[in-house]
Amino acid sequence: MAFTVQNAGLQPSAEPVILSTNYLQWTDNGGGAGIPNDFADFAQQNLPELYEQEVERFGNRTISGFLRMVGAEMPMTSDQVIWSEQNRLHIAYDETTVGGASGNIFTVGAGALPASGQVAVRVNQTIVAYDPVTGLTLKGIITRVGPDGTAPALTADQFEASCYTQAAWGAIAGAANVRVFVYGSDFAKGTNGMGGGVEPVLTQFSNKPTIIKDQYTVNGSDTAQIGWVEVATEDGTSGYYWFMKAESETRLRYDDYLEMVMVEGELDTQGIANSGGGTQGMFAALEDRGNVYSGFAGAAGPGSGALADFDDILQQLDAQGAIEENMLFLDRATALDFDDMIGAQAGGGYAAATAASYGLFDNSGEMALNFGFSGFRRGSYDFYKTDWKYLNDASTRGMVDNIKGVMVPAGTSTVYDQMLGRNIRRPFLHVRYRASETDDRRYKSWITGSVGGAYTSDLDAMEVHFLSERCLCVQGANNFVLFTD
Secondary structure, rough: OOOOOOOOOOOOOOOOOOOOOOOOOEEEOOOOOOOOOOOOOOOOOOOOOOOOEEEOOOOOOOOHHHHHOOOOOOEOOOOEEEEEEOOOOOEEEEEEEEOOOOOOOEOOOHHHOOOOOOOOOOEEEEEEEEOOOOOEEEEEEEEEEEOOOOOOOOOOOOEEEHHHHOOOOOOOOOOEEEEEEEEEEEOOOOOOOOOOOOOOOOOOEOOOOEEEEEEEEEEEHOOOOOOOOOOEEOOOOEOOOOOHHHHHHHHHHHHHHHHHHHOOEEOOOOOOOOOOOOOOOOHHHHHHHEEEEEEOOOOOOOOOOHHHHHHHHHHHHHOOOOOEEEEEOHHHHHHHHHHHHHOOOOOOOOOOOOOOOOOOOOOOOOOOOOOOOOOEEEOOEEEEEEEEEHHHOOOOOOOOOEEEEEEEEEEEEEEEEOOEEEEEEEEEEEEEEEOOOOEEEEOOOEEOOOOOOOOOOOOOEEEEEEEEEEEEOOOOOHHHEEOOO
16 A cells, blocks of 8 residues: 655745745735735744734723713612702893883893793882993882782783983883892881792702613634734733623723713703613703803914903803812813913913923923913912813814813702702712612623623623613803813
8 A cells, every 4th residue: 555645735946946836925815905915824934023912003092081080970769860059149130121101111031030920029129220232320229010900010020110310211211131130129217118028949950861781792712712912901901812802892982981971961852762861961961051162262373362261251150150169171272272371471472482481490492391281370260271082082072173171160069969868068060870779770791691601591602781870960050161162
């Protein structure tokens, strides 16, 4: 008997040259020009220089962390969270018209009245009336509040007042959007006291939690297959199993979604099928009842007009809660606008190195100058500035670029906690998640299938599930500022 010798696939050559018949080659994978070739097999002798670790070309890719810096997380047991916020202490109306047969009747716009439609002023209270068009300011005393059953008849949204300095309200008669506020009262000797009283109006806000889910699936064979690239992720996972990277990135992506939903969420007003109803995120809450400021910096150069713009913001803060400490979370362009605004105040700004003297010592031309500022004080307010990665990342808000930043008040607000049965202090911005003794839905993660330690079904795969049910409470939104393009 004889052996049958099979061709090994390599044919010797009489000349020392590399031919397709005596060396294994790279093979074209069909990807076209510029696409790397595949291995022919692992027996080829031209071993490439192999970098086993992935290159982290995008750095830390996660964008969460904003809510951890400014808020807190607290449990709740209901489908809705409701909180009450104080109204202003003093009585004022900014949508008032002056007219009537006598020229002394004030009609308050519906948008400035409570649900009852009844004005809150009382007879013998004294008022200031201001016409924003002419700048005229007059003062007077309220003589009637409608409806009072006398002629000429007054409705619930009207009151009559006499001017102290002239027979009628003169130049502001017939004007729209007259601004009126009560500054006191004026009674004659021997008269009765103030009639009636002013009941505070309860202003309530609410939000509902939304259910956020995700899942990762890998079949059993792939979990036992080792790769030639060592994977490493932001949470410290490393190894030569590709499914470890995919599962880790699913978890990291889900963690980001938990924060992004709280920031971007919208309530479903259309009744979309299979929708959980949505939730109101921070941007929607600020657009609804916060302060929205657009076009921060001037267009004539670094810092031009920006300080005047910022002073407008301070005046708005004065008109609201006047909270002393505030945090600025900004995109790159707006953060530089703030740096330019502050730097422009230091002896000519950035025109010359000798003019840049922002620290304890004058910067010289040979020093590494620092043109950035992490905090500053203007008027009676302190501001702490930081970049918000979410607004810069090219795969999130960085690709939309119409939200430029947000100003968040530091400190807490007092609210009544239904679970504790008493008033407690909470951050203005905080997350509520569903939880009870039976189920904590803050952050649930579990494995199903028959791979990876779970034996719940005959499915030859590992399914990793994620679930959370939560919403964001934006309390005192009138103290926030949303910067838009």
